[in-house]
Amino acid sequence: xxxxxKILGAGQPAPDFEIHATPDQTVxxxxxxxxxVILAFYPADFSPVCGDQMALYNAVLPEFHKLGAxxxxxxxDGAWCHAAFAEARKLHFPLLADFxxxxxxxxxxxxxxxxEGTTERALFVVxxxxxxxxxxxxxxxxxxxxxxxxxxxxxxxDGRPVEVx
Amino acid sequence: xxPNQQGILRxxxxxxxxxxxxxxxxVTLVEYGDFQCPHCFRAHPxxxxxxxxxxxxxxxVFRNFPIAELHPYAVKAAEAAESVAAHxxxxxxxxxxxxxxxxxxxxxxxxxxPHLLRYAESAGADADDVAADVEDGTFEEKVKAxxxxxxxxxxxxxPTFFINGVRFDGDWTSPNEFKAALxxxxxxxxxx
Numbered sequence: 055x056x057x058x059x060k061i062l063g064a065g066q067p068a069p070d071f072e073i074h075a076t077p078d079q080t081v082x083x084x085x086x087x088x089x090x091v092i093l094a095f096y097p098a099d100f101s102p103v104c105g106d107q108m109a110l111y112n113a114v115l116p117e118f119h120k121l122g123a124x125x126x127x128x129x130x131d132g133a134w135c136h137a138a139f140a141e142a143r144k145l146h147f148p149l150l151a152d153f154x155x156x157x158x159x160x161x162x163x164x165x166x167x168x169x170e171g172t173t174e175r176a177l178f179v180v181x182x183x184x185x186x187x188x189x190x191x192x193x194x195x196x197x198x199x200x201x202x203x204x205x206x207x208x209x210x211x212d213g214r215p216v217e218v219x
Numbered sequence: 220x221x222p223n224q225q226g227i228l229r230x231x232x233x234x235x236x237x238x239x240x241x242x243x244x245x246v247t248l249v250e251y252g253d254f255q256c257p258h259c260f261r262a263h264p265x266x267x268x269x270x271x272x273x274x275x276x277x278x279x280v281f282r283n284f285p286i287a288e289l290h291p292y293a294v295k296a297a298e299a300a301e302s303v304a305a306h307x308x309x310x311x312x313x314x315x316x317x318x319x320x321x322x323x324x325x326x327x328x329x330x331x332x333p334h335l336l337r338y339a340e341s342a343g344a345d346a347d348d349v350a351a352d353v354e355d356g357t358f359e360e361k362v363k364a365x366x367x368x369x370x371x372x373x374x375x376x377x378p379t380f381f382i383n384g385v386r387f388d389g390d391w392t393s394p395n396e397f398k399a400a401l402x403x404x405x406x407x408x409x410x411x
Contacts, residue, residue, distance in 0.1 A: 106376060107375065107376070109286055109288070109289055109376070110286070110370075110374075110375060110376055112288055113286050113287065113288065113366075114370055117367070117370070143288070143289065144288040144289070145288075146288075196375070196388055197375035197376055198373075198375065199226065199370070199373040199374060199375040200370050200375075201229075201370060201371050201372065201373045202373075204370070204371065
């Protein structure tokens with residue numbers, strides 16, 4: 055039985071955080087204030103498939119940028135592991151380390167899996183005012199793709215209501 | 220089975236697609252794939268066997284989903300295959316398609332331009348035509364359009380399969396599970 059975490063939903067303020075992006079550099083959610091940001095929680099660096107979620111988002115990154123949005127990936131892996139992963143996959147966006155205290159950011163978003171000690175495969179699109187506009191929690195074994203994110207960003211750009219996942 | 224219905228094919232199969240099998244087959248299998256992806260290499264013989272097993276019940280469509288940062292030859296391989304189709308027709312396209320996958324793992328440079336041109340010639344196209352198209356990026360937009368149609372349909376890596384328009388989230392590496400899903404869709408498709 056897979057149990058789903060109850061993740062934060064549309065309309066709720068996105069909890070701020072400040073965590074490491076590299077061993078000597080931190081990133082805060084508030085750094086992105088004024089533009090949409092996509093928070094992509096994923097279970098682990100180096101999952102054993104090549105067309106994985108982060109590689110896909112890396113390929114779709116120009117589309118996210120066209121819609122004015124920034125992307126960050128978040129997992130409980132440490133900054134050194136993230137650096138190796140980002141280099142191996144040639145990722146062009148920051149990976150944040152929800153490492154100490156472990157999973158604290160994921161917990162604040164309701165996206166932590168206590169039993170496994172990893173984050174859910176959960177997506178949040180946060181607007182420029184720090185409000186969650188769309189969120190989606192995928193079954194952990196299923197890569198959710200990018201279409202839900204693009205639909206949400208387009209609706210936000212056009213001032214349309216964002217469809218609930 | 221997962222109840223996830225996010226992945227719905229947003230661009231229906233159309234005349235720009237490379238398709239094998241009858242247009243009115245009860246089941247259409249669409250693959251979004253990357254010619255340099257090792258998982259697509261693994262999927263290729265599985266799909267070929269399924270085509271044989273299902274015969275006229277199956278139409279197979281291949282769309283390009285090159286993940287360029289991981290696979291430096293993937294985009295050019297896709298463009299070369301498009302060029303072969305444009306100059307030499309659908310049969311030549313499928314020959315090219317099979318040649319690329321069959322040779323993908325021969326060596327690290329098995330999909331560089333000289334090799335691609337050799338496959339194109341074996342497939343029945345003129346290597347100079349294909350070289351010119353790859354050089355000019357003649358099919359760059361077509362390949363990008365395939366990629367974006369995949370992104371908007373919930374393609375989440377390569378290969379991603381759609382069976383009668385719905386993303387197959389089952390295990391394609393299990394020929395039995397894959398075949399069962401196709402047969403089930405074929406039975407449904409034959410009823411409608």
